[in-house]
Amino acid sequence: MARRDNPEINAGSMADIAFLLLIFFLVTTTMNVDSGISKKLSEKPPIDYVPPVIKKKNIFEVNINRNNELLVEGERMDVKDLKDEAVKFIDNGGGIGNPSEDGTPGKACDYCKGEKSDASSDHPSKAIISVQSDRGTDYGTYIVVQNELLKAYTELRNRLSRERYGMSYDELEQAFIDAKKSADLSSQVDKLRKKVEDIKTSYPQIISDAEPTS
Amino acid sequence: MSKFRKKKKGIPAVNTAALPDIVFMLLFFFMVTTTMRETNLVIENPRLPGATEIKKLEDKSLVSTIYIGKSKDPNRDGVGFNKIQLNDKISSADQVPAFIFSKRDKIAEALHPFMTTSIKADKESNVGTVIDVRLKLRDVNALKINYSTTAAADN
Numbered sequence: 001m002a003r004r005d006n007p008e009i010n011a012g013s014m015a016d017i018a019f020l021l022l023i024f025f026l027v028t029t030t031m032n033v034d035s036g037i038s039k040k041l042s043e044k045p046p047i048d049y050v051p052p053v054i055k056k057k058n059i060f061e062v063n064i065n066r067n068n069e070l071l072v073e074g075e076r077m078d079v080k081d082l083k084d085e086a087v088k089f090i091d092n093g094g095g096i097g098n099p100s101e102d103g104t105p106g107k108a109c110d111y112c113k114g115e116k117s118d119a120s121s122d123h124p125s126k127a128i129i130s131v132q133s134d135r136g137t138d139y140g141t142y143i144v145v146q147n148e149l150l151k152a153y154t155e156l157r158n159r160l161s162r163e164r165y166g167m168s169y170d171e172l173e174q175a176f177i178d179a180k181k182s183a184d185l186s187s188q189v190d191k192l193r194k195k196v197e198d199i200k201t202s203y204p205q206i207i208s209d210a211e212p213t214s
Numbered sequence: 215m216s217k218f219r220k221k222k223k224g225i226p227a228v229n230t231a232a233l234p235d236i237v238f239m240l241l242f243f244f245m246v247t248t249t250m251r252e253t254n255l256v257i258e259n260p261r262l263p264g265a266t267e268i269k270k271l272e273d274k275s276l277v278s279t280i281y282i283g284k285s286k287d288p289n290r291d292g293v294g295f296n297k298i299q300l301n302d303k304i305s306s307a308d309q310v311p312a313f314i315f316s317k318r319d320k321i322a323e324a325l326h327p328f329m330t331t332s333i334k335a336d337k338e339s340n341v342g343t344v345i346d347v348r349l350k351l352r353d354v355n356a357l358k359i360n361y362s363t364t365a366a367a368d369n
Binding site: 026040146209 | 230234238248263268335336337340341342358
């Protein structure tokens with residue numbers, strides 16, 4: 001018997017099927033990049049831990065009440081003014097800083113441009129921002145406040161970095177990350193790391209969360 | 215008649231034989247890049263607050279996520295924006311340490327200090343709930359946290 005020729009399978013609708021699948025994946029794909037405010041918690045203090053005595057002028061108190069209102073250093077304030085006030089506090093530089101790790105005594109802040117007032121912080125390394133919120137405060141408000149405080153640090157770091165290295169801190173950090181990734185820039189990694197560390201330690205972020213009021 | 219025939223022959227149809235190939239290529243790209251959400255949300259998708267000073271979370275395998283928000287099923291879980299979701303169910307802050315330990319089990323010990331906890335809380339959640347979670351995280355030494363936010367325009 002003569003074999004009948006196999007008719008070719010019609011592949012014309014293949015594209016349609018592929019399209020259908022494609023559209024399904026297009027719709028279900030979420031390319032979400034997780035991003036947010038990073039924070040490092042302090043370790044749990046031992047039971048017999050005695051908190052060090054800190055001068056009142058070195059603490060910048062921010063209180064948020066349950067109606068999401070702000071009390072900064074005993075005065076009511078709008079969120080939009082918080083950043084400038086924080087910058088003023090951190091950058092005051094009225095005294096000498098913490099002694100460094102190798103034992104040399106602390107120096108006055110020579111890069112600060114603040115008022116050098118006696119009533120405000122001594123040195124950026126001593127300036128502590130303490131945020132106390134109520135248990136009933138909205139999380140959104142809390143984040144806004146944290147964000148404003150971080151903005152204050154970013155502003156100061158950018159300024160200092162521009163003065164010392166001719167580029168903003170963001171650019172410096174980016175350059176450091178790029179150098180770490182690519183092989184032919186490896187000679188610059190250490191230099192950049194030093195620069196980043198220098199700016200970081202000049203304006204360390206010290207934001208502490210006080211026990212909430214209930 | 216012959217004149218008409220010639221005109222029809224003029225432009226050949228575009229060859230679409232390679233179309234499936236192109237589409238398949240796109241298809242595979244999306245299939246590979248798609249990550250199906252591992253946990254389905256028991257709470258309503260939290261409306262994240264906006265912020266400008268944000269950092270990206272780099273390594274997703276080292277991130278454990280805690281959701282805080284309003285339950286989808288208020289009859290079962292109760293109302294309010296302060297429900298904590300761990301894995302697939304509503305939990306209390308006391309269960310956070312167990313959650314962190316279970317995540318740690320899957321990851322090499324050397325990488326434990328780099329593990330980050332991402333807190334995805336709704337704007338209207340209370341700070342008290344977040345602080346409860348944070349205290350529990352501190353108890354088990356999960357010190358790196360990330361308050362998940364959306365990128366807001368700078369003002």
